[in-house]
Amino acid sequence: MDKIFRHIEQNLDDSIETLFELVRQPSISAQRIGFDKAPQLVAAVLERYGFDAEVLHPPNDGLPSVYGYASASPEAFRRACEASVNAHRADIAPPTLLLYTHYDVQPVDPLHLWDTAPFEPTRKADRFYGRGMSDDKGNIAARLAVIKAFQDEWGGLPCNVKFFAEGEEESGSPNLGEILKEHGWKLTADACIWEGGGRTAQNKPLIYLGLKGVLAVELAVESLSGDAHSSYATVLPSAPWRLLDALSTIKDTSNDRVLIQGFYDDVKAPTAPEEEALSKLPDDSELWRSTFGTDAFVNDLPDDELPLNHLFMPTANIAGLTAGYQGEGMKTVLPAEAVAKMDFRLVRDMDPDDVFSKLRAHLDSYGFNDVQLKLIGAVRPYKTDMMAPWPQLVMRCAAEIYDAEPVVYPTMAGSGPMHEFGELLGIPIASAGIDHPSHQIHAPNENIARDDFVLGAKHIARVMQRFAAGM
Amino acid sequence: MDKIFRHIEQNLDDSIETLFELVRQPSISAQRIGFDKAPQLVAAVLERYGFDAEVLHPPNDGLPSVYGYASASPEAFRRACEASVNAHRADIAPPTLLLYTHYDVQPVDPLHLWDTAPFEPTRKADRFYGRGMSDDKGNIAARLAVIKAFQDEWGGLPCNVKFFAEGEEESGSPNLGEILKEHGWKLTADACIWEGGGRTAQNKPLIYLGLKGVLAVELAVESLSGDAHSSYATVLPSAPWRLLDALSTIKDTSNDRVLIQGFYDDVKAPTAPEEEALSKLPDDSELWRSTFGTDAFVNDLPDDELPLNHLFMPTANIAGLTAGYQGEGMKTVLPAEAVAKMDFRLVRDMDPDDVFSKLRAHLDSYGFNDVQLKLIGAVRPYKTDMMAPWPQLVMRCAAEIYDAEPVVYPTMAGSGPMHEFGELLGIPIASAGIDHPSHQIHAPNENIARDDFVLGAKHIARVMQRFAAGM
Numbered sequence: 031m032d033k034i035f036r037h038i039e040q041n042l043d044d045s046i047e048t049l050f051e052l053v054r055q056p057s058i059s060a061q062r063i064g065f066d067k068a069p070q071l072v073a074a075v076l077e078r079y080g081f082d083a084e085v086l087h088p089p090n091d092g093l094p095s096v097y098g099y100a101s102a103s104p105e106a107f108r109r110a111c112e113a114s115v116n117a118h119r120a121d122i123a124p125p126t127l128l129l130y131t132h133y134d135v136q137p138v139d140p141l142h143l144w145d146t147a148p149f150e151p152t153r154k155a156d157r158f159y160g161r162g163m164s165d166d167k168g169n170i171a172a173r174l175a176v177i178k179a180f181q182d183e184w185g186g187l188p189c190n191v192k193f194f195a196e197g198e199e200e201s202g203s204p205n206l207g208e209i210l211k212e213h214g215w216k217l218t219a220d221a222c223i224w225e226g227g228g229r230t231a232q233n234k235p236l237i238y239l240g241l242k243g244v245l246a247v248e249l250a251v252e253s254l255s256g257d258a259h260s261s262y263a264t265v266l267p268s269a270p271w272r273l274l275d276a277l278s279t280i281k282d283t284s285n286d287r288v289l290i291q292g293f294y295d296d297v298k299a300p301t302a303p304e305e306e307a308l309s310k311l312p313d314d315s316e317l318w319r320s321t322f323g324t325d326a327f328v329n330d331l332p333d334d335e336l337p338l339n340h341l342f343m344p345t346a347n348i349a350g351l352t353a354g355y356q357g358e359g360m361k362t363v364l365p366a367e368a369v370a371k372m373d374f375r376l377v378r379d380m381d382p383d384d385v386f387s388k389l390r391a392h393l394d395s396y397g398f399n400d401v402q403l404k405l406i407g408a409v410r411p412y413k414t415d416m417m418a419p420w421p422q423l424v425m426r427c428a429a430e431i432y433d434a435e436p437v438v439y440p441t442m443a444g445s446g447p448m449h450e451f452g453e454l455l456g457i458p459i460a461s462a463g464i465d466h467p468s469h470q471i472h473a474p475n476e477n478i479a480r481d482d483f484v485l486g487a488k489h490i491a492r493v494m495q496r497f498a499a500g501m
Numbered sequence: 502m503d504k505i506f507r508h509i510e511q512n513l514d515d516s517i518e519t520l521f522e523l524v525r526q527p528s529i530s531a532q533r534i535g536f537d538k539a540p541q542l543v544a545a546v547l548e549r550y551g552f553d554a555e556v557l558h559p560p561n562d563g564l565p566s567v568y569g570y571a572s573a574s575p576e577a578f579r580r581a582c583e584a585s586v587n588a589h590r591a592d593i594a595p596p597t598l599l600l601y602t603h604y605d606v607q608p609v610d611p612l613h614l615w616d617t618a619p620f621e622p623t624r625k626a627d628r629f630y631g632r633g634m635s636d637d638k639g640n641i642a643a644r645l646a647v648i649k650a651f652q653d654e655w656g657g658l659p660c661n662v663k664f665f666a667e668g669e670e671e672s673g674s675p676n677l678g679e680i681l682k683e684h685g686w687k688l689t690a691d692a693c694i695w696e697g698g699g700r701t702a703q704n705k706p707l708i709y710l711g712l713k714g715v716l717a718v719e720l721a722v723e724s725l726s727g728d729a730h731s732s733y734a735t736v737l738p739s740a741p742w743r744l745l746d747a748l749s750t751i752k753d754t755s756n757d758r759v760l761i762q763g764f765y766d767d768v769k770a771p772t773a774p775e776e777e778a779l780s781k782l783p784d785d786s787e788l789w790r791s792t793f794g795t796d797a798f799v800n801d802l803p804d805d806e807l808p809l810n811h812l813f814m815p816t817a818n819i820a821g822l823t824a825g826y827q828g829e830g831m832k833t834v835l836p837a838e839a840v841a842k843m844d845f846r847l848v849r850d851m852d853p854d855d856v857f858s859k860l861r862a863h864l865d866s867y868g869f870n871d872v873q874l875k876l877i878g879a880v881r882p883y884k885t886d887m888m889a890p891w892p893q894l895v896m897r898c899a900a901e902i903y904d905a906e907p908v909v910y911p912t913m914a915g916s917g918p919m920h921e922f923g924e925l926l927g928i929p930i931a932s933a934g935i936d937h938p939s940h941q942i943h944a945p946n947e948n949i950a951r952d953d954f955v956l957g958a959k960h961i962a963r964v965m966q967r968f969a970a971g972m
Contacts, residue, residue, distance in 0.1 A: 202831070242732065246831040255794025259943050260844050261713065261914035263818035264811040265789065265798045270819035270841075271754050278749050283742050318736065322837075323726025327736045340735040347734035348741035349834050354821035355842060359531045359672055360717040360877045361608055362844045362916075363820050363943075366793075370741075371826060373731050373833045406831045443732035445833075472730070 031113055031495060037179035038487045042480070045178070045487075046158060048075060049171035049478075050151035052133070053160040059134035059201040065093050072096040072133045072170070072195050079174045080181060081193055086213050092205030096133065097216060098193035100177070103186020107498055110188035114499035124498055126190040128219035128457060131170045132199035135162035136472045143474035156480040164469035164478040169225045170195060172464045172487040179491060188498035192219055196447070202244070202407045203447035210450050221420045221497060222457045224448060228465030228486055230312055230437050235428035235489070238461045239421050240413030240441030241448045243376035245385050246349075246406040249276065249393075253400075254366035257354070263364050270353040273368040276398040280372075280389075281346045286329040288346045288374075290392040296379040300342055303416045304440040311337045311437060340443050345375040371406070375445065382408035410449035412459070413441045420458035423501045427492040428462070432485060462489050502584055502966060508650035509958045513951070516649075516958075517629060519546060520642035520949075521622035523604065524631040530605035530672040536564050543567040543604045543641070543666050550645045551652060552664055557684050563676030567604065568687060569664035571648070574657020578969055581659030585970035595969055597661040599690035599928060602641045603670030606633035607943045614945035627951040635940035635949040640696045641666060643935045643958040650962060659969035663690055667918065673717055673878030674918035681921050692891045692968060693928045695919060699936035699957050701908050703783050706899035706960070709932045710892050711884030711912030712919045713815075714847035716856050717877040720747060720864075724871075725837035728825070733835050740839040741824040747869040748841055751860075752817045757800040759817045759845075761863040767850040771813055774887045775911040782808045782908060788938065811914050816846040842877070846916060853879035881920035883930070884912050891929035894972045898963040899933070903956060933960050 038045075055071050056064035073083035073096050081098030088094070102124035138148040138161050146152040148161035162168075173193070180187050194217060198205060210217065230236045253269040281288050288294070300308060315333035319325065331339055349372060354365030374385055386405055393401050414421050416438065428436040452459045464486030470476045509516075526542050527535035544554040544567050552569030559565070573595035609619040609632050617623040619632035633639075644664070651658050665688060669675060681688065701707045724740040752759050759765070771779060786804035790796065802810055820843060825836030845856055857876055864872050885892055887909065899907040923930045935957030941947045 244833065246833065253795065255792075256944065258793055259915060260816070260818045260820055261846055261916070262789075262793070262811075263799075263816035263844075263846065264814055264914055265802060265807050266793055267795055267797065267799055268819060270822050271752065274745055274748055274819075275754050277745055281742065283746050318733075321726075322729055322733070322737055324724065324738055326738065328734075328738055331736060336736050340733075343735055345731070345734035347731045347833075347835055348739060348745075348824065349731055349832065349836070350825035350827045351741050351822045351836075351839060352827045353819065355608075356821045356823040356840075357532065357608070360842060360844065361531055361820060362673075362715065362717065362818075364818055365820070365822075368822060369827075371831060373734075373831065375732055375734065443735060444730065445732070 031492065033183040034179045034491050035488050037183050038175050038491065039484060041175065041178065042484065045171055045175035045483070048174060049158065049163065049167060051075065052167040052170060053151045053162050054149055056149050057134045057162070057197070058137050059093055059198045060137050062093065065197065068133060069094045069096050069197060075174070076193055079177050086209050088205035088208040089212065090205060090208065092208065093134065093197035095197050095206070095209055096195040097213065100187055100191045102188060102190045102498065106180055106184040106186040106188045109184050110495045110498035113495055124189045125220040126192060127494060127497055128192045128194060128217060128222040128451065129173050130194050130222055130451060131173065131225045132166045132196040133170065134197050134200050135165070136200050140474065145475055157477045159475060159477045161476055163476050164465060165471035165476065166199070166225045168464045168478045168483060172483050173490060175487045176491045176494065188495055192217055199446060202409055204407065206447045206450055210454065214455055217451070218455055219457050222451055222459045223490060223493065224459050224461040225463055226465055227461035227463040228482055229432070231317065231467045232312055234434045235432035235436040236439070236465070237421070237424055237428060237436050238439035238442045239416060239459070240378060241411065241446040242441060242443060243380060243382055243411035243449070244407065244409045244445040245374040245376060245382035247372050247386065247389065248404040248406055249273065249370045249372065250367065250402040250404070251276070251400065252367045252402070257366045258364040260362035260364045266364055269365050269368040273353070273370060273401070276393060276401045277348070277370055279396045280392070288344070290388050292388050293344070293385065297344060297377055298379060300338070300440065301416070307416065307438045307440055308337050308341070311439065341439060341441050342377055344377050344380060347373050349373050375443065376411050378411045378413040378441065380411060382410060409445045409447060410453070412448035412452040414452060414459050416440055418458055419501055421460040423496055424460040424462055424493055427496060428489055431489045431492055462486070462493060502963065504654040505650045505962050506959050508654050509646050509962065510955060512646065512649065513955065516642055516646040516954070519645060520629065520634065520638060522546065523638040523641060524622045524633050525620055527620050528605045528633070528668070529608050530564055530669045531608050533564065536668065539604060540565045540567055540668060546645070547664055550648050557680050559676035559679040560683065561676060561679065563679065564605065564668035566668050566677070566680055567666040568684065571658055571662045573659060573661045573969065577651055577655040577657040577659045580655050581966045581969035584966055595660045596691040597663060598965060598968055599663045599665060599688060599693040599922070600644050601665050601693055601922065602644065602696045603637045603667035604641065605668050605671050606636070607671050611945065616946055628948045630946060630948045632947055634947050635936060636942035636947065637670070637696045639935050639949045639954060643954050644961060646958045647962045647965065659966055663688055670917060673715060673880050675878050677918045677921050681925065685926055689926060690928050693922055693930045694961060694964065695930050695932040696934055697913065697936055698932035698934040699953055700903070701783050702785070702788050702938045705783070705905045706903035706907040707910070707936070708892070708895055708899055708907050709910035709913045710887060710930070711849060712882065712917040713912060713914060714851060714853055714882035714920070715878065715880045715916040716845040716847060716853035718843050718857065718860065719875040719877055720744065720841045720843060721838065721873040721875070722747070722871065723838045728837045729835040731833035731835045737835055740836050744824070744839040744841055744872070747864060747872045748819065750867045751863070759815065761859050763859050764815065764856065768815060768848055769850060771809070771911065778887065778909045778911055779808050779812070782910065812910060812912050813848055815848055815851060818844050820844050846914065847882050849882045849884040849912065851882060853881060880916045880918055883919035883923045885923060885930050887911060889929055890972055892931040894967060895931040895933055895964055898967060899960055902960045902963055933957070933964060
């Protein structure tokens with residue numbers, strides 16, 4: 031494996047050139063920018079790295095994903111087994127690894143806060159700047175660096191590799207289910223490395239094993255056929271007051287408890303290993319206080335209860351409020367309409383469709399039949415069992431490469447389409463990546479540090495070798 | 502007087518041309534649009550109609566008002582007296598009439614609901630469309646039509662006329678008090694005709710003798726130094742939820758009762774003449790139902806209690822709500838800030854400064870010291886005694902011109918700076934105008950109907966003549 035690790039180091043310039051090539055091509059899914067060329071570019075890069083690549087279009091006007099397949103070479107498979115003293119396995123067929131990534135990126139605004147142009151990759155000392163440089167084109171390029179190392183040093187891949195690059199992850203993966211309905215059979219695998227993960231602020235290896243789901247809805251009240259002069263507030267019903275009444279039944283803000291009947295039915299307490307992992311998570315409380323300029327947390331949570339709440343509890347968030355006049359000064363208007371956008375983060379076993387039904391029933395039971403409820407988006411939660419062999423392998427390899435015990439998040443607080451692969455295709459999932467809090471993902475001046483790229487690639491290389499050798 | 506009335510009819514096209522000239526010039530005080538030219542245009546038009554005009558700037562960056570003065574002609578004064586068989590008065594000095602109007606207009610949004618461009622006056626059959634066409638440039642033009650008629654037919658005005666056109670009425674007259682502090686001595690008069698009034702939906706003459714006050718405020722919560730990803734809703738405080746909590750303490754929506762302590766202290770029951778006037782008001786319930794597309798009124802008020810509530814009760818209205826993402830689809834954001842715009846309509850004897858203090862104390866008493874409260878505007882309420890000679894004259898003239906008993910509103914539900922003139926300058930006030938519910942004032946497709954313009958002008962002409970003649 032030393033040759034593999036050395037290859038990753040010594041060929042870093044080539045790997046970064048591939049990364050720059052990907053970053054140069056915009057691919058903002060929320061704004062559908064760059065998709066006339068981006069999928070073809072990703073497919074061409076995969077082909078160059080030895081994959082049979084294919085652009086997978088959803089059966090609608092959604093943005094395509096890109097898929098690549100490369101078979102294991104018998105020689106590399108044998109060397110992988112030898113490297114783990116598992117040569118007795120070299121007579122069976124090599125296993126298949128799925129690499130999940132996405133090639134779409136977040137919008138770049140506010141543009142004026144960027145020090146360099148987001149789609150003109152720029153090196154400054156040991157960091158490389160540009161939109162997608164870390165999230166998630168950095169992961170694509172780091173994985174390809176591993177592929178190249180095995181090909182050059184071992185004459186091929188130690189296991190079969192399926193490379194999946196989604197095109198709508200940053201937009202909530204609205205069409206991934208449709209793509210998998212048609213092409214899912216190609217994506218079956220024995221294990222999956224998710225995007226994300228890497229290092230914590232304290233430079234410990236970071237692995238996560240799940241993602242929350244999310245239900246996004248719009249609540250609208252239309253109380254009048256048109257806005258009225260506010261002097262009519264004496265007699266006409268008010269859409270904003272009505273919406274406020276409805277919203278205030280959804281959550282008891284005094285204890286941050288969601289009041290929708292049955293909302294917490296599927297919420298589980300952490301398992302014993304999860305409890306232990308939680309206790310080892312870094313204390314982010316000071317970081318959050320300074321980053322978000324707040325003294326107190328929700329429900330006056332003490333610092334040591336933050337991780338449990340952050341990772342194992344669902345939310346009811348108001349993402350937007352709109353009614354009436356919002357400009358400078360005053361317009362004395364009685365608004366005919368009021369709208370709230372809400373998102374509910376859902377933990378494993380919660381079902382966004384079920385929560386949507388419960389929310390509708392909740393509103394009706396309080397007499398808010400007049401509140402219109404619209405489904406904007408739904409992502410299902412997923413979490414891999416911490417004690418399963420696959421995440422345990424990924425953790426062991428991380429401890430070796432980073433020379434530190436990994437910090438394991440049983441789930442992230444954010445959301446992503448893990449459910450489609452983990453639950454529907456039944457593939458065990460763990461993340462391994464190149465991320466670090468200093469990378470400013472989703473923000474201006476997104477970047478990647480050289481060391482994160484190299485370490486992340488080495489980690490995946492080690493995982494691939496041990497995976498091929500039978501873990 | 503027949504010649505005067507005929508002149509108003511026969512020269513309607515010229516009057517409408519003056520109206521169009523005023524409407525073409527935007528003058529949106531809330532957005533400070535058009536005030537580089539609007540005051541000068543109004544002054545130039547007044548000069549053209551024989552006034553000595555002057556632009557009155559407040560001693561700050563507020564928007565100016567326009568003032569014009571024209572003396573009575575002895576000959577016209579004599580004819581006015583003769584017309585009322587009051588020739589014995591022709592040896593004394595003619596009295597002075599103040600005409601209150603405003604030349605600023607409401608914002609035009611939502612622009613897409615206009616059928617014609619708001620600042621391109623358009624005629625369709627017997628209606629004229631454009632922002633300000635009725636409120637209040639229609640009143641300005643109708644009064645000028647009367648001035649012109651007297652000048653052309655009687656060789657001058659029967660009384661001294663002070664023409665006042667405010668520039669910030671639609672923004673709550675924030676600087677009128679300042680202007681009157683410096684220029685109030687010019688505006689003293691024996692009586693004042695207010696803007697507004699005209700005809701009811703049933704085409705009966707409509708006069709009102711008072712205006713509610715209004716307190717406009719902004720409530721803002723800033724819970725974070727910047728927006729956060731909504732996955733942090735598990736731990737970070739939410740500005741929208743906090744604002745909702747604060748707002749929900751302000752009103753009990755189940756009975757529409759404002760919960761601010763002492764809010765109703767100065768609210769008085771109607772006097773006996775006011776009770777009688779109330780009982781004669783048209784039943785607007787069906788009109789309101791169809792106009793605003795609603796089945797039920799606030800607090801399920803029965804139809805016959807609507808006028809009392811509408812005219813004699815204060816309100817707590819949410820005029821605007823703003824937080825987070827308001828565009829298409831979803832952005833999963835935890836908003837750092839949430840803002841509500843509120844206006845409180847105040848009945849006579851309520852003091853906006855007092856209500857503002859009570860609101861601040863209310864928020865503090867509920868622990869909402871973090872809710873920032875900003876004063877946006879304050880207008881004091883005012884009401885003229887129904888039985889005073891001046892309103893009685895305006896009513897008598899209306900009965901004659903419209904050939905129907907006038908509908909008298911002891912006060913309007915809306916607001917305006919009547920207090921400054923009625924209370925501070927001590928001038929008796931009654932309204933006489935060109936308004937009609939079909940004019941869509943403050944809304945898209947504002948318009949004026951030909952007949953309303955003509956009748957309103959004739960009414961004012963008759964009032965001027967009788968006023969000059971000693972009522």
